[in-house]
Amino acid sequence: MPTISIGRDRLFAALGESYTQEEFEDLCFRFGIELDDVTTEKAIIRKEKHIDEEADEDEEIIYKIEIPANRYDLLCLEGLAQALRVFNKKQEIPTYILADISKDKMLQMKVKPETSEIRPFVVCAVLRGVSFDEARYNSFIDLQDKLHQNICRRRTLVAIGTHDLDTLQGPFTYEALPPTDINFVPLKQTKSFRADELMEFYKSDMKLKKFLHIIENSPVFPVLYDSKRTVLSLPPIINGAHSAITLQTKNVFIECTATDLTKAKTVLNTMVTTFSEYCERKFEIEPVEVTYDDGKSYICPDLAVYDTEVSLSYITDSIRVSLEVEQVTSLLTRMQLHAEPAKSSDNQYAIKVHVPPSRSDVLHPCDVMEDVAIAYGFNNLPTRSPASIKPLPLNELTDLLRIEIAMNVYSEVVTWLICSRKENFAMLNREDDNSAVIIANPRSADFEAMRRTLMPGILKTIGSNKDHPKPIKIYEISDVAMLDESKDVGASNRRHLAALHCGATSGFELIHGLVDRIMEVMAIPFVPVNDNTGYYIKLSQEPEFLPGRQASIVVRGKQIGNFGIVHPQVLNNFDIPDPCSFVEIDVEALL
Amino acid sequence: MDELKRKLDPSVFNIGRSQVGKHNWVQLGKQVSRKVQHVKDKVKNLLLQIQEGMELDESSLNSLKTRSLIESKEWKGYSVKKGPNYAPKRKKFATDLTRENLQTWKELQFKEYNFNAKGQPLDAGHLHPLLKVRKQLKDIFRQMGFEEMPTNNFVESSFWNFDALFQPQQHPARDSHDTFFLKAPSTTRELPEDYVERVKQVHESGGYGSRGYNYDWKREEANKNLLRTHTTAVSSRMLYALAKKPFTPKKYFSIDRVFRNEAVDRTHLAEFHQIEGLVCDRGLTLGDLIGVLHDFFSRLGMSKLRFKPAYNPYTEPSMEIFGYHEGLGKWVEVGNSGMFRPEMLLPMGLPEDVRVIAWGVSLERPTMILYGIDNIRDLFGHKVDLDLIKRNAICRIGIE
Numbered sequence: 001m002p003t004i005s006i007g008r009d010r011l012f013a014a015l016g017e018s019y020t021q022e023e024f025e026d027l028c029f030r031f032g033i034e035l036d037d038v039t040t041e042k043a044i045i046r047k048e049k050h051i052d053e054e055a056d057e058d059e060e061i062i063y064k065i066e067i068p069a070n071r072y073d074l075l076c077l078e079g080l081a082q083a084l085r086v087f088n089k090k091q092e093i094p095t096y097i098l099a100d101i102s103k104d105k106m107l108q109m110k111v112k113p114e115t116s117e118i119r120p121f122v123v124c125a126v127l128r129g130v131s132f133d134e135a136r137y138n139s140f141i142d143l144q145d146k147l148h149q150n151i152c153r154r155r156t157l158v159a160i161g162t163h164d165l166d167t168l169q170g171p172f173t174y175e176a177l178p179p180t181d182i183n184f185v186p187l188k189q190t191k192s193f194r195a196d197e198l199m200e201f202y203k204s205d206m207k208l209k210k211f212l213h214i215i216e217n218s219p220v221f222p223v224l225y226d227s228k229r230t231v232l233s234l235p236p237i238i239n240g241a242h243s244a245i246t247l248q249t250k251n252v253f254i255e256c257t258a259t260d261l262t263k264a265k266t267v268l269n270t271m272v273t274t275f276s277e278y279c280e281r282k283f284e285i286e287p288v289e290v291t292y293d294d295g296k297s298y299i300c301p302d303l304a305v306y307d308t309e310v311s312l313s314y315i316t317d318s319i320r321v322s323l324e325v326e327q328v329t330s331l332l333t334r335m336q337l338h339a340e341p342a343k344s345s346d347n348q349y350a351i352k353v354h355v356p357p358s359r360s361d362v363l364h365p366c367d368v369m370e371d372v373a374i375a376y377g378f379n380n381l382p383t384r385s386p387a388s389i390k391p392l393p394l395n396e397l398t399d400l401l402r403i404e405i406a407m408n409v410y411s412e413v414v415t416w417l418i419c420s421r422k423e424n425f426a427m428l429n430r431e432d433d434n435s436a437v438i439i440a441n442p443r444s445a446d447f448e449a450m451r452r453t454l455m456p457g458i459l460k461t462i463g464s465n466k467d468h469p470k471p472i473k474i475y476e477i478s479d480v481a482m483l484d485e486s487k488d489v490g491a492s493n494r495r496h497l498a499a500l501h502c503g504a505t506s507g508f509e510l511i512h513g514l515v516d517r518i519m520e521v522m523a524i525p526f527v528p529v530n531d532n533t534g535y536y537i538k539l540s541q542e543p544e545f546l547p548g549r550q551a552s553i554v555v556r557g558k559q560i561g562n563f564g565i566v567h568p569q570v571l572n573n574f575d576i577p578d579p580c581s582f583v584e585i586d587v588e589a590l591l
Numbered sequence: 592m593d594e595l596k597r598k599l600d601p602s603v604f605n606i607g608r609s610q611v612g613k614h615n616w617v618q619l620g621k622q623v624s625r626k627v628q629h630v631k632d633k634v635k636n637l638l639l640q641i642q643e644g645m646e647l648d649e650s651s652l653n654s655l656k657t658r659s660l661i662e663s664k665e666w667k668g669y670s671v672k673k674g675p676n677y678a679p680k681r682k683k684f685a686t687d688l689t690r691e692n693l694q695t696w697k698e699l700q701f702k703e704y705n706f707n708a709k710g711q712p713l714d715a716g717h718l719h720p721l722l723k724v725r726k727q728l729k730d731i732f733r734q735m736g737f738e739e740m741p742t743n744n745f746v747e748s749s750f751w752n753f754d755a756l757f758q759p760q761q762h763p764a765r766d767s768h769d770t771f772f773l774k775a776p777s778t779t780r781e782l783p784e785d786y787v788e789r790v791k792q793v794h795e796s797g798g799y800g801s802r803g804y805n806y807d808w809k810r811e812e813a814n815k816n817l818l819r820t821h822t823t824a825v826s827s828r829m830l831y832a833l834a835k836k837p838f839t840p841k842k843y844f845s846i847d848r849v850f851r852n853e854a855v856d857r858t859h860l861a862e863f864h865q866i867e868g869l870v871c872d873r874g875l876t877l878g879d880l881i882g883v884l885h886d887f888f889s890r891l892g893m894s895k896l897r898f899k900p901a902y903n904p905y906t907e908p909s910m911e912i913f914g915y916h917e918g919l920g921k922w923v924e925v926g927n928s929g930m931f932r933p934e935m936l937l938p939m940g941l942p943e944d945v946r947v948i949a950w951g952v953s954l955e956r957p958t959m960i961l962y963g964i965d966n967i968r969d970l971f972g973h974k975v976d977l978d979l980i981k982r983n984a985i986c987r988i989g990i991e
Contacts, residue, residue: 387839389733389737389738399726406717406718408716409714409715411716411977413971413973413977414719414722415971415972416861416973417848418850437745437776439773440771440774441772450745457973458973461977468976473716474977479745479848481745483776489744489747490780491745491816
């Protein structure tokens with residue numbers, strides 16, 4: 001995306017008001033451009049020359065603004081400032097007109113047939129009565145540079161030459177001659193060069209050497225002359241020194257030679273529409289007639305307005321805002337598009353749009369519709385989201401954790417929710433605290449209650465798999481139930497994670513390691529005791545574990561679980577012959 | 592003789608005596624007298640010959656052997672020649688490429704590997720087969736655009752489990768032999784009173800186009816807590832919540848545990864997993880239900896379906912779903928479905944043209960079929976053989 005560097009204060013002066021940087025960024029955002037960088041002229045030079053110096057207080061602030069690639073009209077301060085003034089309703093859209101002079105009074109550009117071998121097309125225009133100051137002059141040069149880099153494709157498609165008309169005498173000719181036949185003093189030089197010598201000379205010029213390839217192997221070079229055989233320019237390489245523009249220049253002659261006529265016209269239009277505001281007769285451009293040997297001729301610049309009709313429903317349906325025709329036309333006016341109400345062929349509301357020559361980017365009603373939306377404000381548009389599904393965070397986390405535990409070489413089990421009252425408490429060495437859900441009509445003791453923890457199910461699994469090779473490592477992530485006065489039914493579920501290691505040794509450090517791993521995959525840092533920003537472990541005194549080999553897991557200040565060596569009495573209760581270590585964590589506390 | 596005995600060693604005397612008698616060299620008696628002039632000591636000669644390494648005939652060898660004068664020893668001799676693999680240094684076969692021998696790989700000769708035996712059994716973690724199938728089914732629902740309902744509440748009130756679903760209070764399913772009622776918490780603490788009033792009305796006297804059941808609806812019955820007998824209890828809560836907002840169509844699913852106070856046998860458990868799907872939208876028809884069921888079951892690999900009229904207290908029409916099982920070569924019942932009754936939906940406040948189609952399947956059944964498990968008690972619970980959990984394949988339901 002092209003970037004232009006413009007002086008902030010100059011810009012604000014042209015806009016007719018000052019902004020804070022934030023306000024200006026907001027304006028850019030709404031319009032569709034971006035303030036890329038804020039720097040100073042000297043800082044740029046320092047950067048280029050790798051100088052490390054302190055900035056002066058009064059260095060001019062430069063705004064680097066990123067411009068969309070299809071908006072050639074915004075590539076200079078003049079064009080950008082005008083667009084923003086119109087956007088802010090501070091200026092009417094200018095109407096660009098050709099000066100009313102008869103053909104015989106027009107300047108002539110005669111094209112010789114040899115040019116078709118190397119660079120067939122040329123378009124020209126005159127800006128009368130301009131007044132340059134240094135800033136305007138620099139802007140004029142910068143615009144040519146930007147156009148050369150972008151639409152002109154590094155001068156291969158189009159090359160621009162600008163001249164002080166008062167140093168020249170029409171009619172002009174556009175010819176293609178053998179290089180040895182061309183002789184002139186190029187810009188910035190004092191002596192005269194033959195064109196072929198000039199090619200050699202510029203081989204060491206950092207800026208110009210990259211354009212030499214465009215013509216250097218051609219038997220003929222394109223060249224423009226005035227009637228006194230003064231060379232205007234050797235496109236696309238260099239202008240002649242004779243017609244160089246100065247701050248004193250009053251009348252500017254612009255010529256664009258090209259291999260692509262459409263682009264040449266766009267380039268010329270961009271040059272004249274942006275700088276004609278400095279003409280004595282504002283926005284008036286003097287035409288030139290271009291004639292070919294075969295009699296073909298045209299007047300340029302071609303400031304023809306592109307007329308198109310857009311149905312109102314197309315616009316309102318696309319942006320889903322119901323607007324009246326008048327609202328649409330006033331929005332389009334802010335985007336430099338003349339618009340007026342019209343009735344289409346099938347009697348529907350429509351808008352007739354007159355696209356100025358500066359808006360070569362408008363190709364289709366969708367470009368018009370976009371401009372309506374920009375003026376309306378993208379961020380003011382109504383939204384409508386397609387139907388989409390949200391997951392249940394607890395269930396998604398559960399599934400992810402299940403995989404993580406399995407990756408630690410544990411095998412998953414699914415055990416019964418219904419158990420006996422003994423299994424909930426007494427067999428785990430715990431006191432029955434009446435927190436469990438109790439069934440009123442159990443068929444047997446096995447159906448007395450809902451599990452309060454995952455521990456009984458896990459231990460029963462070990463008890464039923466005594467012959468399984470050791471070590472046995474199993475886990476389960478599932479719900480337990482408990483009485484809960486805050487729920488409408490008086491009970492709630494809670495998602496727990498439990499894991500157990502059974503083997504010749506208890507595996508206490510391994511279960512501890514699993515706890516660390518769970519914290520790691522939950523991105524909970526290990527912190528010192530009593531630090532509430534992560535997790536820590538501290539010795540606990542739970543009856544289901546062996547004293548001294550058990551701990552609580554505290555996460556962000558809350559106890560969320562315990563682990564330890566299962567108490568031998570508990571092992572005995574579940575008929576487990578080998579030592580076990582066990583951990584149980586409240587998963588919902590990790591969410 | 593006695594003198595001889597005295598003069599000679601007893602062993603010598605004995606041997607001598609038998610030998611002289613054998614060869615008739617001496618006249619034996621009290622007096623021992625010579626019979627021959629010269630004696631040839633054949634035995635001595637033989638022994639000397641053996642010592643010198645000469646060969647002897649078999650009978651002489653045998654007699655010497657018998658007298659324990661010689662011992663036969665086996666003497667093995669080998670003739671050695673350089674074979675084709677001869678090497679000046681002893682060659683060892685490598686069984687593996689190791690850090691130590693890596694640099695000398697060119698000189699290594701590998702012992703043949705036995706590819707007929709299995710590789711080393713690995714230490715691995717495992718996911719439970721039931722939950723593998725659950726995950727696949729969850730993915731299928733999500734691909735069909737269904738949103739998961741939160742079902743983490745096993746304890747439910749009879750109101751949400753039965754009454755809100757227009758299941759009458761005298762229905763057999765509400766008997767204690769089918770349902771687990773609770774002692775703690777025995778009754779629900781709160782219910783949405785205005786909605787309860789509407790439900791009571793529709794049970795007792797109808798309305799919404801229905802003539803109702805015409806019985807005395809009891810609040811105490813509705814208040815009784817139980818372990819939910821189906822996840823449709825959650826569906827009714829979700830629909831009630833949906834009715835409170837401006838209507839948007841919804842597709843919900845859930846897969847979670849439900850509880851039946853039934854006898855436990857090969858195919859029945861007190862707790863198992865129910866899969867439920869429901870679509871709530873305006874103007875749905877049985878055709879939509881059949882369409883969604885075709886989509887769902889074809890993803891499970893069953894593309895031939897038939898529907899049988901059935902009865903559910905809360906759906907009308909209700910359909911039992913039969914699918915053609917290619918493997919078994921017959922039609923099997925695969926699930927239950929229907930449209931929720933207006934008496935259920937309208938008291939919630941859902942718009943009149945909103946219909947809800949729903950279906951339910953068990954999770955255990957397809958899992959058992961997929962993993963070739965015959966007895967449901969081998970599938971889950973604490974008595975499951977851990978080996979079963981460790982050697983089951985990934986579940987590809989919904990992928991093909």
